[in-house]
Amino acid sequence: MIVKSLTVTNKLGVHARPAGMIVDITAPAQSDVSIIFEGSKANAKSILNVMMLAIPMGSEVKFEVDGADEEEVVQKLEQLFHDNFNEEPC
Amino acid sequence: MTISTKNPASETDSGAEAARLTPRTVLVGVPASPGFALGKVFPIINREVSVVEETIPESRVAAEEQLFLKAVSKTANEIAKIKEISESRTGLQDSLIFSTHLMILKDPGLVNGILDQIKKEHKNACWAVHVVLGGYIERFEKIDSPAMRDKATDLRDLYNRLISAMENSGPVVEELAVGEGVVLVAHEFVPSFLMSLKPGQVSALAMDTGGRTSHVAILARSLQIPAVSGLRNIAALVKPDDTILVDGSGGMVIVNPNDDDVRKFHERQEVFERQRRELFTMRRLEPMTRDGKYITLHANIELPSEAEKVTDFGATGIGLYRSEFLFFRKDVPSQEEQEYAYRQILETMDSCPVTIRTLDAGGDKLVSGISVVNEANPFMGWRSIRVCLDREDVFCTQLRAMLLANTKGNLRILLPMISGLNELRRAKAFINKCRDQLVSEGHEIGKVKVGIMIEVPAAVMLVDLLAKEVDFFSIGTNDLIQFTLAVDRTNELITEMFQPHHPAVLSMIYQTVMAAHRQGIPVAVCGEMSSDPLSVLLLVGLGVDELSMTPWSVMATKKIIRSINFEDVRETALTVLQMDDAESVNAFLTKKYAQTISDLGISSLLGNVGEKQN
Numbered sequence: 070m071i072v073k074s075l076t077v078t079n080k081l082g083v084h085a086r087p088a089g090m091i092v093d094i095t096a097p098a099q100s101d102v103s104i105i106f107e108g109s110k111a112n113a114k115s116i117l118n119v120m121m122l123a124i125p126m127g128s129e130v131k132f133e134v135d136g137a138d139e140e141e142v143v144q145k146l147e148q149l150f151h152d153n154f155n156e157e158p159c
Numbered sequence: 160m161t162i163s164t165k166n167p168a169s170e171t172d173s174g175a176e177a178a179r180l181t182p183r184t185v186l187v188g189v190p191a192s193p194g195f196a197l198g199k200v201f202p203i204i205n206r207e208v209s210v211v212e213e214t215i216p217e218s219r220v221a222a223e224e225q226l227f228l229k230a231v232s233k234t235a236n237e238i239a240k241i242k243e244i245s246e247s248r249t250g251l252q253d254s255l256i257f258s259t260h261l262m263i264l265k266d267p268g269l270v271n272g273i274l275d276q277i278k279k280e281h282k283n284a285c286w287a288v289h290v291v292l293g294g295y296i297e298r299f300e301k302i303d304s305p306a307m308r309d310k311a312t313d314l315r316d317l318y319n320r321l322i323s324a325m326e327n328s329g330p331v332v333e334e335l336a337v338g339e340g341v342v343l344v345a346h347e348f349v350p351s352f353l354m355s356l357k358p359g360q361v362s363a364l365a366m367d368t369g370g371r372t373s374h375v376a377i378l379a380r381s382l383q384i385p386a387v388s389g390l391r392n393i394a395a396l397v398k399p400d401d402t403i404l405v406d407g408s409g410g411m412v413i414v415n416p417n418d419d420d421v422r423k424f425h426e427r428q429e430v431f432e433r434q435r436r437e438l439f440t441m442r443r444l445e446p447m448t449r450d451g452k453y454i455t456l457h458a459n460i461e462l463p464s465e466a467e468k469v470t471d472f473g474a475t476g477i478g479l480y481r482s483e484f485l486f487f488r489k490d491v492p493s494q495e496e497q498e499y500a501y502r503q504i505l506e507t508m509d510s511c512p513v514t515i516r517t518l519d520a521g522g523d524k525l526v527s528g529i530s531v532v533n534e535a536n537p538f539m540g541w542r543s544i545r546v547c548l549d550r551e552d553v554f555c556t557q558l559r560a561m562l563l564a565n566t567k568g569n570l571r572i573l574l575p576m577i578s579g580l581n582e583l584r585r586a587k588a589f590i591n592k593c594r595d596q597l598v599s600e601g602h603e604i605g606k607v608k609v610g611i612m613i614e615v616p617a618a619v620m621l622v623d624l625l626a627k628e629v630d631f632f633s634i635g636t637n638d639l640i641q642f643t644l645a646v647d648r649t650n651e652l653i654t655e656m657f658q659p660h661h662p663a664v665l666s667m668i669y670q671t672v673m674a675a676h677r678q679g680i681p682v683a684v685c686g687e688m689s690s691d692p693l694s695v696l697l698l699v700g701l702g703v704d705e706l707s708m709t710p711w712s713v714m715a716t717k718k719i720i721r722s723i724n725f726e727d728v729r730e731t732a733l734t735v736l737q738m739d740d741a742e743s744v745n746a747f748l749t750k751k752y753a754q755t756i757s758d759l760g761i762s763s764l765l766g767n768v769g770e771k772q773n
Contacts, residue, residue, distance in 0.1 A: 085256075085313075088259075089258060114267055115267055116262045116263055117266045117295055118266075120310060123302045123303065125304070
């Protein structure tokens, strides 16, 4: 299992569209993916769960990825966060 | 057990009640979409949905499961259709809302939760949806973030659609016959309902719920329907024959207004309409100061398809196409894909100039397959032209695509992050090499201009030398400010220090302009400064020849330019160049011009400017 901490650096935080982009990566993956924010852990393959965390700009979130393609998933998530979800940064 | 969900408005909808009109009532809400309307109330009564809890025998489980899964696919089809309409009417950005809806329909927590209710708890499908999706709606309503709370509305939209699909009755909107130009009043609107309205059917919207960021507000603005949200109890208050006055710019409605209200309303509406008409008629007027100085106004675009709209907004060219948006995907786009995108822009603009910036990856814009992820100082790292010069394959693919797409000869290639002559000469050598190759392959290559971004202070120090070797300068204000003031604009601790009007920044711009004009080449500004009214005055005064901005800011900027004297803003610019700090500059500009700008009556468009993405 890989545990990866990432920081949300786009201006609007993880709203509907970024949540969708996260799920675009996690849903097709073989690995189980959890997202942890402020002590709440949720299934990162569920857009509703990810949106419900209401993660604001500047937060640190943790991903737990466990499975055959865990490295690829982590790498894609890392890229997505670094790209600020293709939005302008804060 | 039976649950009824219905709109509060339906309770006041009986014939006897409707005869008596509501007394004059002023309600203040949130300005969701600008504009004014006066019309008859048309209450939208969300269809009453009855959900009955049943415990089903094992033999019915499979059938209920199927009922639910069919409802999901029917709803997904409906939404996909609405998404298509939305894309054609308001563009891709707004239709993203519906992509989220489609994703929610596939949410494993939601779908499995509902299936578990049916299979394990032996509940009927309707009840399962009610319990599980209803539970999500409740949780979203409690979230401490207005943007997320607005999502509860989207979930309710899905809820209604799923339940309707299972009851095998059409969605709410198909049952509605809406008269011309009525004001729709509801507890809340769902985005799909709004998209199904035909143009001209509705003059305004008023709703109990929602904020400025809700999807409904965004859609209303795209559709140019005035709207006020967050009115709390309007739906319960109004009756079908009430007259309602909607001020979407101020965020206020008056139910059954008196004569005085109507007179004032007409005055404000007239001003608003006049402002809008005036700006619209200005599209074809020259952006020239009162004493005859012409300022070129161009538009910045991110998507090739935006090129079509640019001239409608009165821009005479594209001042910045950020080509890296083509690269934000899984792999580097091929030469053919790039050529297609560039050709779309260059041919749409015909003889008008189109500035395409070569790949500006890195910093905060990482591109898959090219950028490196862990740099200590990404803004000063391996980015932009540095990447291109190291990755000849990527750079030449892009240059070849640009040159091939340039059939009209209106291409201007803009090289970002140039810090010295060596980089410029190497980049130009690549351009010449690609052109020679294409010519030897038998292609005809149109005229090309090559310019550089002035965004690194070193380039300003060498600006006289650089000016001799390029066709134009384009000042990237964001990076120039960041590097000149040594202020990381992503660092919250020092946001106050990011000052566009800092005398050091203004002096950089002035030196660039002077050097360019000595060589007879033009200077453009394509950063955010070019759509801020006070900055516009300053940039014009400093001698900048071209301003490039988001398309919808062009008309308002044109109006500003047409109201000023070049000699006056020139004097102002030279005065503020001598000032001690940004505060003094801002105070001076505000004192001298704030009134003039507010008198221009472009407030509705300045609202848009303020909303620009940072």
